[in-house]
Amino acid sequence: MGDRTTHRTYCRICVAVCGLEVDVEDGIAVAVRGDDAHPLSAGYLCNKGRALPAIHQNPDRLDTPLHRVDGELVAASWPDVLADLESTVADIVRESGPGAVGFFTGAGMYLDAAGYWATRRLSRRLDSGHFYSDTTIDSAAKYRVMELMAGSYSLMAHADPDARLVLMFGTNPVVSHGQTPMFEDPVRRLRRAQDHGEVWVVDPRTTESARLATRHLAIRPGTDFAVLAFLVRALVDSGIDRAGLDRRAVNVEQLVSAVAPYTLRETAACTALSEVELVDLLAAVRRAGRLAVLTGTGVTMSPAGNITEWLTWALLAVTDSLDRPGGMWFNPGYVARLDQRASIPSAGEPGAGPPTRPEIPTLMGEWPAAVIPAEIEAGNLRALFVLGGNVVTCLPDTNRVLEALPRLEVLTVVDVARNATTPYATHVLPAHAQLERPDVPLLNDLFNSKLTLQYTRPVLEPIDGCRSAWWILARVGRMLGVDVLPPGVDVDTATDDAVLDLIAGAETLATLRGAETPWLEAPMPASGWLTDKLPDRRWNVAPDALVAQLATLEAPAALVLTPRRQPKRFNGRTIREGDHAEALLHPEDAAAWQIANGELVEVSSVAGSLRLRARVTDATSVGTVSIPHGWADCNVNVLVSSRVLDPLTGMPRSSGTAVSVRPVATATPAAT
Numbered sequence: 001m002g003d004r005t006t007h008r009t010y011c012r013i014c015v016a017v018c019g020l021e022v023d024v025e026d027g028i029a030v031a032v033r034g035d036d037a038h039p040l041s042a043g044y045l046c047n048k049g050r051a052l053p054a055i056h057q058n059p060d061r062l063d064t065p066l067h068r069v070d071g072e073l074v075a076a077s078w079p080d081v082l083a084d085l086e087s088t089v090a091d092i093v094r095e096s097g098p099g100a101v102g103f104f105t106g107a108g109m110y111l112d113a114a115g116y117w118a119t120r121r122l123s124r125r126l127d128s129g130h131f132y133s134d135t136t137i138d139s140a141a142k143y144r145v146m147e148l149m150a151g152s153y154s155l156m157a158h159a160d161p162d163a164r165l166v167l168m169f170g171t172n173p174v175v176s177h178g179q180t181p182m183f184e185d186p187v188r189r190l191r192r193a194q195d196h197g198e199v200w201v202v203d204p205r206t207t208e209s210a211r212l213a214t215r216h217l218a219i220r221p222g223t224d225f226a227v228l229a230f231l232v233r234a235l236v237d238s239g240i241d242r243a244g245l246d247r248r249a250v251n252v253e254q255l256v257s258a259v260a261p262y263t264l265r266e267t268a269a270c271t272a273l274s275e276v277e278l279v280d281l282l283a284a285v286r287r288a289g290r291l292a293v294l295t296g297t298g299v300t301m302s303p304a305g306n307i308t309e310w311l312t313w314a315l316l317a318v319t320d321s322l323d324r325p326g327g328m329w330f331n332p333g334y335v336a337r338l339d340q341r342a343s344i345p346s347a348g349e350p351g352a353g354p355p356t357r358p359e360i361p362t363l364m365g366e367w368p369a370a371v372i373p374a375e376i377e378a379g380n381l382r383a384l385f386v387l388g389g390n391v392v393t394c395l396p397d398t399n400r401v402l403e404a405l406p407r408l409e410v411l412t413v414v415d416v417a418r419n420a421t422t423p424y425a426t427h428v429l430p431a432h433a434q435l436e437r438p439d440v441p442l443l444n445d446l447f448n449s450k451l452t453l454q455y456t457r458p459v460l461e462p463i464d465g466c467r468s469a470w471w472i473l474a475r476v477g478r479m480l481g482v483d484v485l486p487p488g489v490d491v492d493t494a495t496d497d498a499v500l501d502l503i504a505g506a507e508t509l510a511t512l513r514g515a516e517t518p519w520l521e522a523p524m525p526a527s528g529w530l531t532d533k534l535p536d537r538r539w540n541v542a543p544d545a546l547v548a549q550l551a552t553l554e555a556p557a558a559l560v561l562t563p564r565r566q567p568k569r570f571n572g573r574t575i576r577e578g579d580h581a582e583a584l585l586h587p588e589d590a591a592a593w594q595i596a597n598g599e600l601v602e603v604s605s606v607a608g609s610l611r612l613r614a615r616v617t618d619a620t621s622v623g624t625v626s627i628p629h630g631w632a633d634c635n636v637n638v639l640v641s642s643r644v645l646d647p648l649t650g651m652p653r654s655s656g657t658a659v660s661v662r663p664v665a666t667a668t669p670a671a672t
């Protein structure tokens with residue numbers, strides 16, 4: 001047995017970036033623990049983080065470049081694979097221009113600071129239009145609503161630790177650890193929130209978070225917006241300082257008209273909640289005065305995602321909870337320090353959408369990922385680079401995606417391990433895994449629940465056949481005639497740390513590298529820092545586009561799809577064994593469709609059908625079929641259309657899609 005050494009680092013599976021201590025023996029990570037001193041996670045480590053050593057010894061790990069020869073992916077040297085890629089891409093660019101080349105970024109790239117930075121520089125400089133990410137699959141509503149209500153994409157609202165009421169819609173932080181604003185160390189945080197107040201969860205399913213809540217309201221899926229409209233209506237009717245609201249918000253009258261139909265009776269009928277439950281919730285809001293409201297993918301992936309996000313912010317504005325103690329505080333970023341700037345970054349005017357859907361505006365400079373198959377079919381997209389993502393499990397309309405991908409002349413996958421997209425690739429470029437690279441989590445500067453910045457040295461020696469993602473992107477940029485690196489920085493001699501110095505500041509990183517604890521912290525800014533920087537110093541509580549969309553919302557179908565996360569998986573990746581692809585059905589629905597617990601069922605929508613085992617449980621509400629996302633061999637996206645897209649964001653209807661379900665008497669399950 002060799003010497004065992006312990007290294008302080010942080011987890012880059014998800015954006016919670018929990019602090020870790022990793023034990024290394026003979027060059028292999030052999031054990032991992034939560035770092036008790038860490039400012040965000042305080043020793044917490046989830047199921048997935050505990051599996052980090054196994055992830056590094058994953059049998060699917062990529063350790064050499066691959067390219068397709070006679071239909072087979074075969075190992076190649078870096079010079080050969082890059083030369084082959086370059087000649088094909090050059091032909092495409094010569095014939096169709098750079099606009100035929102596209103990029104899709106997934107979660108695997110977000111926490112590689114240098115790789116993500118290189119991706120953004122490449123996208124800005126290439127100006128191809130075809131830049132996509134999974135943001136437009138699961139969270140675009142959050143950003144579009146920010147833009148419409150405050151003119152910026154840079155507002156990350158976190159629950160004040162002292163809030164007397166935390167209200168959660170369609171979010172399950174015990175498993176997800178938050179969505180954009182992160183909710184690290186979730187169990188202890190929920191318990192602390194209850195020590196001095198109440199936590200209410202509104203969710204069709206009795207989630208892990210709902211089990212810890214003061215109260216759980218099992219709502220009909222896709223109708224959360226009505227609860228918010230009811231609360232806003234009731235509070236504006238009586239209980240708030242209307243003159244104060246007029247000082248901090250514009251379009252108040254339009255908001256009042258928009259929520260007018262949501263009486264107690266109407267809201268109960270729409271949401272399937274009882275009038276008593278709604279009155280109790282209103283009383284809890286009145287008791288608290290100010291409150292914190294959190295939403296997650298249960299909201300943002302639904303047809304009413306924009307409206308629910310809007311009315312969340314409207315409720316916060318009405319109760320004077322935005323940027324105020326006891327409500328929501330806005331993280332200005334340890335690095336960005338938006339509170340010390342004259343103004344917050346403007347979202348600017350969105351651009352036109354992709355050629356196949358020009359009416360859907362860009363979001364943060366991106367086109368909606370759901371259009372990728374249509375753009376391939378139309379011949380607009382001929383080469384696609386998939387960076388740390390998995391388009392086969394992530395994109396809607398799996399059958400259409402699987403038909404479109406082979407039509408690409410180039411499909412280059414840049415990743416650490418094989419996934420469901422790799423078999424369709426023409427070129428595979430292996431990147432360093434998280435423990436093999438130095439890093440700094442710049443992307444979540446605003447997402448952290450504290451003002452903090454951390455740094456990690458590499459913990460393990462990198463595999464010879466892999467390269468840094470920034471290096472790969474700089475070489476791809478060179479193929480396309482774009483300089484990704486600044487003048488004077490040579491792609492072949494620059495180190496990972498030199499690139500990190502460029503993007504995070506050499507002085508800051510020198511401090512972190514020399515520190516005993518590799519993180520820096522700053523105090524939370526005093527509340528009120530943001531309000532002065534808003535356009536006209538007020539929130540737009542009723543943007544025209546959202547008021548118009550509310551009027552077009554349709555009632556949910558009798559039975560709808562709801563996707564869910566699982567504790568041992570992260571998006572398309574199995575981190576630990578033990579989770580299964582099962583459809584959860586309420587006993588009433590199971591009885592109506594004559595389905596027994598454990599029976600093989602076929603779930604169908606306009607887009608396709610899927611076979612899997614049913615689990616009959618009252619942990620989900622009547623009218624829902626809950627199916628986990630991210631499974632390649634039992635892919636819930638088979639059921640989601642890529643043709644029905646939200647007009648404001650281009651989001652598919654991953655939640656809220658109308659489905660039917662029937663028992664399959666004799667068949668082999670697609671997955672168990």
Ligand code: SF4
Binds near residue numbers: 012015045047
């Ligand atoms: S919540 Fe889990 S997966 Fe996410 S950073 Fe923490 S340990 Fe890693």
